[in-house]
Amino acid sequence: xxxxxxxxxxxxxxxxxxxLGTYALSAGYHDxxxxxxxxxxxLVRQDFERAFERVDGLAAPTTPGVxxxxxxxxDPLAMYMNxxxxxxxxxxGLPAVSVPCGFSAAGLPxxxxxxxxxxxxxxxxxxxHAYEQATxxxxxxxxxx
Amino acid sequence: MSTTTATTxxxxxxxxxxxxxxxxxxxxxxxxxxxxAPPNSQTCPICQGMPGTLPVINRRAVExxxxxxxxxxxxxxxxCRFARKHYYYPDMPKNYQISQYEEPLAEDGALDxxxxxxxxxxxxxxxxxEEDVGKLVHEGDFADAQSSLVDYNRSGMPLMETxxxxxxxxxxxxxxxxxxxxxxxxxxxxxxxxMEEGSLRCDANVSLRRHGATxxxxxxxxxxxxxxxxxxxxxxxxxxxxTRALEAGxxxxxxxRLFDPDRGATRSMRSKEYAHDYRYFPEPDLVPLKLxxxxxxxxxxxxxxxxxxxxxxxxxxxxxxAYDAGILTQSRAxxxxxxxxxxxxxxxxxxxxxxxxxxxxxxxxxxxxxxxxSPVSPAHxxxxxxxxxxxxxxxxxxxxxxxxxLGSGEDPAAIVRREGLTQVADxxxxxxxxxxxxxxxxxxxxxxxxxxxxxxxxxxxxxxxxSGGKANPAMVDRLxxxxxxxx
Numbered sequence: 001x002x003x004x005x006x007x008x009x010x011x012x013x014x015x016x017x018x019x020l021g022t023y024a025l026s027a028g029y030h031d032x033x034x035x036x037x038x039x040x041x042x043l044v045r046q047d048f049e050r051a052f053e054r055v056d057g058l059a060a061p062t063t064p065g066v067x068x069x070x071x072x073x074x075d076p077l078a079m080y081m082n083x084x085x086x087x088x089x090x091x092x093g094l095p096a097v098s099v100p101c102g103f104s105a106a107g108l109p110x111x112x113x114x115x116x117x118x119x120x121x122x123x124x125x126x127x128x129h130a131y132e133q134a135t136x137x138x139x140x141x142x143x144x145x
Numbered sequence: 146m147s148t149t150t151a152t153t154x155x156x157x158x159x160x161x162x163x164x165x166x167x168x169x170x171x172x173x174x175x176x177x178x179x180x181x182a183p184p185n186s187q188t189c190p191i192c193q194g195m196p197g198t199l200p201v202i203n204r205r206a207v208e209x210x211x212x213x214x215x216x217x218x219x220x221x222x223x224x225c226r227f228a229r230k231h232y233y234y235p236d237m238p239k240n241y242q243i244s245q246y247e248e249p250l251a252e253d254g255a256l257d258x259x260x261x262x263x264x265x266x267x268x269x270x271x272x273x274x275e276e277d278v279g280k281l282v283h284e285g286d287f288a289d290a291q292s293s294l295v296d297y298n299r300s301g302m303p304l305m306e307t308x309x310x311x312x313x314x315x316x317x318x319x320x321x322x323x324x325x326x327x328x329x330x331x332x333x334x335x336x337x338x339x340m341e342e343g344s345l346r347c348d349a350n351v352s353l354r355r356h357g358a359t360x361x362x363x364x365x366x367x368x369x370x371x372x373x374x375x376x377x378x379x380x381x382x383x384x385x386x387x388t389r390a391l392e393a394g395x396x397x398x399x400x401x402r403l404f405d406p407d408r409g410a411t412r413s414m415r416s417k418e419y420a421h422d423y424r425y426f427p428e429p430d431l432v433p434l435k436l437x438x439x440x441x442x443x444x445x446x447x448x449x450x451x452x453x454x455x456x457x458x459x460x461x462x463x464x465x466x467a468y469d470a471g472i473l474t475q476s477r478a479x480x481x482x483x484x485x486x487x488x489x490x491x492x493x494x495x496x497x498x499x500x501x502x503x504x505x506x507x508x509x510x511x512x513x514x515x516x517x518x519s520p521v522s523p524a525h526x527x528x529x530x531x532x533x534x535x536x537x538x539x540x541x542x543x544x545x546x547x548x549x550x551l552g553s554g555e556d557p558a559a560i561v562r563r564e565g566l567t568q569v570a571d572x573x574x575x576x577x578x579x580x581x582x583x584x585x586x587x588x589x590x591x592x593x594x595x596x597x598x599x600x601x602x603x604x605x606x607x608x609x610x611x612s613g614g615k616a617n618p619a620m621v622d623r624l625x626x627x628x629x630x631x632x
Contacts, residue, residue: 025424025426
């Protein structure tokens, strides 16, 4: 009953992640994948820390492109790539915020990601607020056709 | 069999002991930990593993684990981490157990175990905290049960696992280690040590290797040994089984085996290829646990005298045999009881005898609850021994007085006074009884005269009986000897 419930109740992406996680943590692969990933994460984090020695925050795109149509990206890898700019802050435990920063030629909104120091949400939110106040984008809405 | 083992193979044993910590609430939630409560009455969404719940570490459990680690001379890590250990069994609702893996609470300790042949220094590898799982209740026998029920009262109870190095060299040593281990836990008050209720459980790893070999042989793990007897019997069986296999040229298969106490044998539970892959990773719901060195130092300063030191002191201070000292220091409550009675007493050995033979039999246990329930106070036991020593009552009468003390909790002196049990040591009063006994037993008298001096014992017995046990036996004996040699 357990396997049937799960087969029916979980979507493809959830199942994929369960399989990936189980595999990465299995004996014999734990060090090669999970252990290695933890080390890489530490390096990424140290990279951010070095950057924060010189600046209070970092600006980056929120996504590689504007919103795509429902079902347009069937390839799971393309879906993962869509998250590529937000994953670093999530993995390293840094606070990040997205604010509107313009529109594409087709009229779709574009996000600006701001990343702050660990537990320094206050500075980050002040910077995001100042940007919103200084630009007109927050007041404009895309047309929902 | 055993001679072969002794000459050809060396037995190598390591123990993993699981102790339920005597905290009032569970490891990661506020549920009560009372044993024997109605099924599932001590549960909440956290220990039922409901999604979205978060664990909170029980400070008292950490304190108890630190106290134990210090008693075993472990290095307490300033920072330790909890990890998820995954396996799939209905008694564990989250499908993972919060345990510790790479960074345990404490490491590198030892326990000195006194054996007949000398002291063994058993190294302790690690000590960590985890949560217990629930309990499955099968309808009928496990093999043909139509349904099983789950009781989550035990789920989330604080559990402390202590892993020894493979330093034990025989089943007897393993049992002795477990006894010494339990005694320490009872002394420092972190576990009730009740093996029947599962508060203390043990898994054993055992392998054989040729004498002189430095590499370890293939080990077999025996699960869930819940008494000293089972630990020793299961290991004895396993040593014989492995010796036979090796002598027959077979290889030992690495596997987990289960001991069946009824059959006195172990049976295979799962082999290496079906071994669990626990897929450990750091518990993301808990930050690393950092221990304040000052807090740890405070726990160290408050440690009581440990059983082994106390045992040695009992031998030197009270002149007790090592055997007596060993029994009296099995629990802190019993040791305290003994010291309260023996301190300043002229006959500490006699007090030890009374505790070991009479009192322990009546108490039905040596743990704190059994000892504190004792109707006979230490002071009353001490005065009972004094009453014998100063000749007020005989040893035989003392047993009757003791039985009354068990019933009423009274002072033995009061019982002796009220019941008129004072020993008759008045030669005049006893002479009449001696004369009667001699007159009534001409055969014993004749036997005595023909050289069978033991016949006098029968006459002493007659007088004791006639006096209702109150006659002073030494004096009766002297009077009879005098009378018989005069006539």
